[in-house]
Amino acid sequence: MGQEIWLLLDSRAMGGIERHVEVLATGLAAQQGPQARVIFLRDFGPHPLKQRLDAAGCPWEALPDSPMALLTALRRRHPSVLHTHGYRAGIQGRLSARLAGIPVVSTFHAGDPGVGRVRVYQALDRLTSRLAPRIAVSPAIAAQLPQPVAVHPNFVPVAAEMPAHPARPRPRIGFVGRLAWEKGPDRFRTLATQFPQADFSLFGDGPLAAEVARDAPSNLTLHGFATDMAAVWPQLDLLCMPSRHEGLPMAALEAMAAGIPVLAFGLGGLPDLLGEGAGLVAPPDDEPALAAQLAAWLDATEAARQGLARAAHARVHAHYGVAAGLARLRPFYQR
Structure with a gap:
């Protein structure tokens, strides 16, 4: 499995990060070269992203809810790179990848400071961000991180021709x-x-x-x-x-x-x-x-x-x- 790119996230529901990971995984699957495997840091049961990945033929798996599960999987299976998305996946992913000797990169998606425990996780995410090359989806997010940071926006499938839209009596x-x-x-x-x-x-x-x-x-x-x-x-x-x-x-x-x-x-x-x-x-x-x-x-x-x-x-x-x-x-x- 050394040629796999692991896309790591911690997710209970479908949102912007999940959609980005879906587009990234399916995009890699359509190209020659290393394929992606989506890794759920914890298993929360049925999930729209799992269903979409299955429909697209993209592999995924959910790890046991254990602090050592990711580190064990990395050491045993040696993916070519771990790409983290979201604060909890980022914190645990960077630490585990460094211990396992696996290259790691992190994308930072969130522009809000968070509240309660989320605010604490966001702070830890930024504190540990130096453990990996950093990608931000906007300049504003990049400004909150230790430099240097690569600014690479999200991306989506888009047809060459714009879909037609009929006029409506009420917008x-x-x-x-x-x-x-x-x-x-x-x-x-x-x-x-x-x-x-x-x-x-x-x-x-x-x-x-x-x-x-x-x-x-x-x-x-x-x-x-x-x-x-x-x-x-x-x-x-x-x-x-x-x-x-x-x-x-x-x-x-x-x-x-x-x-x-x-x-x-x-x-x-x-x-x-x-x-x-x-x-x-x-x-x-x-x-x-x-x-x-x-x-x-x-x-x-x-x-x-x-x-x-x-x-x-x-x-x-x-x-x-x-x-x-x-x-x-x-x-x-x-x-």
Whole structure:
């Protein structure tokens, strides 16, 4: 198994890191050379990522919940490199790889400081980050880490041609993500109240689900967690990301790849992604400015909206495709 690249994460549910690992694993599987094996640091039972990897023919396994399980597996099977994703996988993965003599690299995805135990893990993650080459998905995240740090954005599959989207009598605006404070679902509900002329669809689950649903306006629909985002994107005309913290969200990249423009606060890697007319950006936490951007989009002609959609698709196709992303990572796998 010495030619395998192990992609390590600690995961209970599907999110941006999990989607990134899926795209990375399937991208490596489609190319000649070392193949990827996704390693779950702990086994939490059925998981959407496991199902998707099975469907794609990508190998995965879940380790026993033991502090020594990863170190034992590394020493016994000698993968060519361990690539960690997320703070818990990063901390344990770097320490275990160093002890086992296995090359290791870590990608840092999170742009929020975390609370409670998560804040402690984030601090330990940064403290131990010197044990491996570091990759950040945005300059803002890179600035929080010991230097040097390579900034390599997330990437997604994207077709050369933008999917067609029919005009609708009522625009459909979407939110895709965890219903937690840092993602701003409460702000999305406020926008739905401000703009009754549009339909707002919220895809996701999390601790704020009940609060967002309480007294929600009639034009806001909560769909819960979506297992198949490919079926969701054709239902939307605009993705809104009113987050309080961000890295470089996979949802934004996937929306743009599907020809759905993005409205967001300028956090993490979003200003680079959405700049130069590829999206709509408001200053961080400036909710009136975000609402003004949405109002302008709603008032725009269909031709103007389609032009923004084409610019969004073109940006992702040119700079955030799988081939470009794998090319940026390849030197880390060949060290």
